[in-house]
Amino acid sequence: MDAITISSVTKKFGSFLAIDDLNMSIRDGEFFSMLGPSGSGKTTTLRLIAGFEKPTSGTIALHGEDVTRKAPFERDVNTVFQDYALFPHVTCLDNVAYGLRVRGVPKAARYKRAHEMLDLVQLDAKAGNKPSQLSGGQQQRVALARALALKPKVLLLDEPLSALDMKLRQQMQVELKHLQRELGITFVFVTHDQQEAMVMSDRIAVFNKGRVQQMGTPSEIYDRPANMFVASFVGTTNFIPESVVSKNGMESGHYSIRPEHILFSSPSASISDKEHVSIPVTVFDSTYLGTEYRLLVRTGKGTTFTVVRPADEVVPERGSQVAIRWRKDDQVRLASVKGE
Structure with missing residues (x-):
């Protein structure tokens, strides 16, 4: 069964058509990237999957269940945002444990899970630190640990590496892909960086003007671009x-x-x-x-x-x-x- 099925989804903001009759399936356990320039519809699609936006028409299913009108907390997904959204006044451990506390998980159990997640991202030694005491890359990993603590079936990542310098960004690309393979859950990654998408993804959907121009593996997208937009946006080409x-x-x-x-x-x-x-x-x-x-x-x-x-x-x-x-x-x- 596919992890996510988007069927005939259109999204309008007033007279602006953000998503135009989108049909797309994301396989269970794959690293899937939505790639495109600003305003192409990729982030809106992510927000529709998360439940932060509702489609004007069409349906969204998670593992076969129609969640089109369900609230974000009713969906078995979690989101890592571009700015990480960590609480500055509490420790890394408490940041990671926060979602578990909201769900009523007992203190001992939630801290045990939080330590396990920090250990997974190699930051358990920083459990007592506050976010301001961490580097950008470390803050990003704490945000990942917090999202994973709730054991979502799908993890949504909204350009989480965009604020990092190039060297750290490249390091985190490798770490993210390794983490996804280790956990075996579905990652849906939004980026405007075609190299980033090529490095990490099992498959890529290239967006432009609210439509998917092409969907395929990195090699399919690069070696056999479907049209002039994909050819020019992914890598360098000569017409x-x-x-x-x-x-x-x-x-x-x-x-x-x-x-x-x-x-x-x-x-x-x-x-x-x-x-x-x-x-x-x-x-x-x-x-x-x-x-x-x-x-x-x-x-x-x-x-x-x-x-x-x-x-x-x-x-x-x-x-x-x-x-x-x-x-x-x-x-x-x-x-x-x-x-x-």
């Missing part, structure tokens, strides 16, 4: 000009090619064949990034392509006139954007 499409005998439409699939060759090799596309270009920028080179090249008609090559490869210098080349099998034909 192939119509002039190149028609010249190379491809069916009319929108195509993209990822930068790492493009190779360099000599200008004399800029002749396409049945399996490859080749274009003469000029290199106008080259950046060394430690593990790779990122180069910008321009065609005679002014189209810019991004090319990524490994750091141990010899790449052309700025100003060089070369050819770029890729396999037709590596390019992707893109559908129109949903909702437009």
Whole structure:
């Protein structure tokens, strides 16, 4: 049985259409991410699952039970917010035990559970500290422990890593994924960071303008984007000009090619064949990034392509006139954007 089933859900705020006829299922025990830019509908969807908002139409089911009109406390979910929402005047232990106290769990039992959860996130040694005495990453883990103390079947995470610096953020991504695998419960994670979603998720739903543009595994989303929005939002891509499409005998439409699939060759090799596309270009920028080179090249008609090559490869210098080349099998034909 799916953990969450969203059926024909629409959400309006006045005249603004936030969610447009959404149908989506989230599997039991998976790490599922909702990815998209600000205003795309991902956070509204999370709030609908949590019960903080009610849909204008449609239904939401948790493990087969219709919870569309149920209050948040009547749903077997818990939420970790972006600002953690810890009580500053009490200890970490009391923060973690708070939900259990509200539910009437006896003192000894709730503190035992709170210690277990702090130990799970490797913070039991800080049980007596107040939140102000912890780092941002530690506060985030206390918020996680508090949410997990109630043993929810689904944990909702609303951009909980956005306030952390990059290094700590990357560390917490690994820790979150490890924690989810250890517990085996469903995590639903909201983020606008496509790399974050790719690192942690079993599956990703890419949102834009209140609709899911594509849903799939990280590799499916990246290697076979469904449309121009997904191709441009997830990773870096190059859109192939119509002039190149028609010249190379491809069916009319929108195509993209990822930068790492493009190779360099000599200008004399800029002749396409049945399996490859080749274009003469000029290199106008080259950046060394430690593990790779990122180069910008321009065609005679002014189209810019991004090319990524490994750091141990010899790449052309700025100003060089070369050819770029890729396999037709590596390019992707893109559908129109949903909702437009």
